[in-house]
Amino acid sequence: MTRPIDLRSDTVTRPTPPMRAAMAAAEVGDDVFGDDPTVNRLEARAAEMVGKEAALFVPSGTMANLVALLAHTGPGDEVILGDQSHILHYEVGGVARIAGLVTRTLPNLDDGSLASADVERAIRPQTIHSPGTRLLCLENTHNRCGGAALSAATTAELAGVARARGVAVHLDGARIFNASVALRTPVDVLAAPCDSVSFCFSKGLGAPVGSVLCGSREFIARARRFRKLLGGGMRQAGVLAAAALYALDHHIDRLVHDHENARRLAEGLASIGPFRPVPPQTNIVVVDVLRGDVDDWLRKFEQAGVLAVGFGPGRFRMVTHLDVDRADIEEALARISRIAGATAH
Ligand SMILES: Cc1ncc(COP(=O)(O)O)c(C=O)c1O
Known part of the structure; x- marks a missing residue:
């Protein structure tokens, strides 16, 4: 039997023996009570790396994005998304079904970005008739655009347009470390123009489970309630956080x-x-x-x-x-x- 070479996704990796050893040795507690020291360490480290005040460990990139959508908006609000975005294509319509948002899609350019003039035009004036435009989502690297890495300058330009009009910006940075390495730009610089950023440990970083959502302390406090609502409050999750910490130490370079x-x-x-x-x-x-x-x-x-x-x-x-x-x-x-x-x- 020929050994399969699995190139379907970077999510197929298995934890290495030293990563498993780190998991086995993890100090744990009940994270819903805030008692898991390894999760707390991971959240502090992730927030610091991306230059935000606080972070929340969640089971998946899908949940990180959904919690971000919920914490930035209210039902009936509008979110601007690229027409090739992961949130639109591969997250089972949670944006509509669970967050209750109207989706306004703009054409993604080949480099994963959007045209800033399109973003400007898509932001609605506040009238009695229209849904309120609350959020712009960007993606880095961009999956459907072939792993394109969004530069800090492009991110700043697009986020600037949104934030100048009072619209928050979430960055789906599932593979932001790939972007950082390819662009030779630190992740905090790539994430700086955005109000929140999520990234995954279970893709290129090689951990078995887990993602993180980062933003202001007040935003993460709201996000924590939404994680609980979605059933994402895990207990002795330090076993998983230990794998994520190991990945941050050993699998970026x-x-x-x-x-x-x-x-x-x-x-x-x-x-x-x-x-x-x-x-x-x-x-x-x-x-x-x-x-x-x-x-x-x-x-x-x-x-x-x-x-x-x-x-x-x-x-x-x-x-x-x-x-x-x-x-x-x-x-x-x-x-x-x-x-x-x-x-x-
Ligand atoms: C850009 C992007 N965002 C979010 C996700 C969702 O991550 P998960 O599969 O952990 O839910 C993925 C998964 O491939 C992705 O590529």
Whole structure:
């Protein structure tokens, strides 16, 4: 049996033996009572890293975004989202169903940003007729835009437009450390223009579970109640927070290798006839399929032990991570090359 090379997502990584040892040794308490010293340490550390006053540990990136939406707005308010945003496409409509928000979508540009003139135009004047525009959400790195990293300057420009009109800004920074490494810009600089920022430990950072939402003390106090409402109050969560702390200590600098591997993967795929990868800036490689059906290709890849996911019409996605090294990338390319050679389309 060929060993599968799993490039579906950077969420497929398994905790390393030293990370598991850190989890086993974690000091714990009941976090809903505020008693878990490891969670408290993680929240303080995360807030400091992104330059905010406070932080809240939550089970997932989806919950971090939903809690942010709830804590920034009230039912019937309007949120401005990119039309390729994760909140819009992959969070099961929680923005409408649970937060009760009207969504105003603006076209995402290829670099994951929005046009500032579009944001300006989308902010409604306060009238008796319209929903109040309360929140702008940005995403860094941008998943559906192929892991594009949003610069601090672009973030500041877009956030500036919103905040000048009294609209708060949330940054879905699920992969903000990838952005930080790719742009050589500290995460607090990337997050500075935004009122709140969330990021995930369970993606490129390689922890098994967990995300964090950061913002002002007052905002995080409100967010804590919404986490409880959603059932996200965990008890001896220090076991999970220990993995996240380990990841912050050991798994940030190595992201540069994931980005190099993604570039090599894209370069290799580009030389195999039917595929046109978008040159990656970070660890996500989006590939346009020029010949044949995407699902057929993905099935053949899987039979050869290479896992990827469909990513909209005529596209698939591959993501590099902690559990694939350069040799795995070369092996994946060799397997795909053999399939493409043997496939007459
Ligand atoms: C940009 C972005 N935001 C949020 C999430 C949600 O994270 P989770 O899967 O932990 O709910 C993801 C997951 O892939 C993501 O890519």
